[in-house]
Amino acid sequence: MNEVSSSEPDLVIQVEGLVKNYGNTRAVDGLDLAVHSGEVFSILGPNGAGKTTTVEVLEGLRKPDSGKVSVLGLDPWHDGYTLHKKVGVMPQGFRFFDKSTPREAISYYASLFGTSPDAEEILEIVGLSDAADKHFQDLSGGQKQKVGLALAMVNDATLVFLDEPTTGLDPQSRRGIWDVIRNLKKHGSTILLTTHYLEEAEQLSDRVAIMNNGKIIVCDTPSHLISKYGSERKVVVSGGSKMYEYLKSALSFRVEAVDSESVQIYVPSSTDILKVVKAIDESGLPYEELSVRRDSLEDVFIFLVGRMKEGELS
Ligand SMILES: Nc1ncnc2c1ncn2[C@@H]1O[C@H](COP(=O)(O)OP(=O)(O)OP(=O)(O)O)[C@@H](O)[C@H]1O
């Protein structure tokens, strides 16, 4: 029995010690996960980390080798039929029948689920109204993705799995899908997302799990991860080696040359920013650009996955 009874009532997904192998490849290696109702939860990780395998186990498409898995209080593998009616699924690299249109796909899925969704509304929400009657084979890559997203919406699911929904989309379409995700959340759905776009994860997610080699390395809100693993604020100024030498002697903060052009100064608190700007002004040296930045989730991701590769994290 792979089911685990939910100890907390608002837990929509609960996983303990999940292991999944493909032959000799251990794709998921003792994974623990808890997703709360109404969250946008993102699983991040490099190619081959085990994200899709994890999602497919949660969807009831793959049988776990060991571990306990509960999704909406059900065991996905044994209660797959019941679960499939309750969840929305957009698989990675979604494909559909070449000769079917997006409108037909929605109607086909609706008949499978026994629902009567407003097809026009769904097509409008995902931005497919103009391509509603084109054959799937004639849609662009991004439009094909949008059909996948549309189909994840036909059964008004309380839990939606989106495996790389925005991969390959243009920036505007990507933001369109962010709106769809925000809208689903606003209406109370829980969303499990995977993405390689760290900015997207930072913008949308209540919590993220960073996964590597089948394991979750860290799991928290994006802002907690950034404050825990990110560096302090930095002032970045151009001005080359002269600026670097001047600021190094004028300031007590850590000053680094990023490249031959840019210098970065780490400032512990926001009030120190003015001290740095004053020193730059007093240097009398010319500079083209001046900015203040904090580490993003992407910086933290690169740092953590890099540390894991170097064996500093297990
Ligand atoms: N059907 C399969 N048969 C054999 N090995 C597989 C299969 N699917 C995935 N794998 C292997 O399992 C590991 C995890 O793959 P998975 O697809 O879960 O990673 P992922 O994190 O989703 O990667 P990506 O970011 O590239 O989508 C990889 O080593 C992969 O080669």
Ligand SMILES: [Mg+2]
């Ligand atoms: Mg994947």
